[in-house]
Amino acid sequence: MTFRWTKHRFAGGALALDVANSVILRSDATKSLDRFAEPEQIVAFAEASTRLGAERDRFPALTAPEAGERPVLLELREAIDGYFRSSIASGGNDDGGLAELLFACGTALRSFPLSESLGNATAHSALSLLAADTRERLRICGNCGWLFIDRSKNRSRIWCDMTVCGNRRKASRHYHRQKEART
Ligand SMILES: [Zn+2]
Numbered sequence: 001m002t003f004r005w006t007k008h009r010f011a012g013g014a015l016a017l018d019v020a021n022s023v024i025l026r027s028d029a030t031k032s033l034d035r036f037a038e039p040e041q042i043v044a045f046a047e048a049s050t051r052l053g054a055e056r057d058r059f060p061a062l063t064a065p066e067a068g069e070r071p072v073l074l075e076l077r078e079a080i081d082g083y084f085r086s087s088i089a090s091g092g093n094d095d096g097g098l099a100e101l102l103f104a105c106g107t108a109l110r111s112f113p114l115s116e117s118l119g120n121a122t123a124h125s126a127l128s129l130l131a132a133d134t135r136e137r138l139r140i141c142g143n144c145g146w147l148f149i150d151r152s153k154n155r156s157r158i159w160c161d162m163t164v165c166g167n168r169r170k171a172s173r174h175y176h177r178q179k180e181a182r183t
Pocket of ligand 1: 160161
């Protein structure tokens with residue numbers, strides 16, 4: 001199956017969240033898929049994020065990590081997902097997760113000192129998300145479970161991407177209603 005880093009895959013609204021969202025259906029072990037499992041996909045992600053990512057002006061050129069440094073990026077990714085997901089879900093503090101995130105950011109900044117490296121940029125992006133006004137806008141998509149920033153005026157977004165997850169959920173509700181009506 002061919003895979004492309006389309007605009008939808010950059011629905012997170014921040015580089016750090018798009019990196020976290022490179023694991024598809026994280027909560028379902030039977031369907032979960034790590035798009036970074038193939039190193040060439042990390043290269044393709046880095047390139048695509050400079051065209052499609054919400055922070056493309058801030059990070060206009062990104063290079064993927066070398067093989068030996070890939071684990072540092074993946075650990076940072078897990079720390080980003082772990083902290084923001086748990087703090088959104090609990091609606092508040094997760095100091096243990098925050099400590100892990102800050103540690104992973106520190107490791108990434110030391111391992112990737114160049115600003116154009118994906119690991120460096122992802123750490124900076126993650127640290128920006130800690131600002132209170134951004135932190136309050138972080139959400140978990142009601143359909144796919146991706147993390148995203150709700151930049152809507154009334155802060156009422158529930159889908160990472162209305163055109164994909166919003167429609168899919170609507171179609172599924174329609175299907176279930178029809179099925180109920182038949183039985
Ligand atoms: Zn979604």
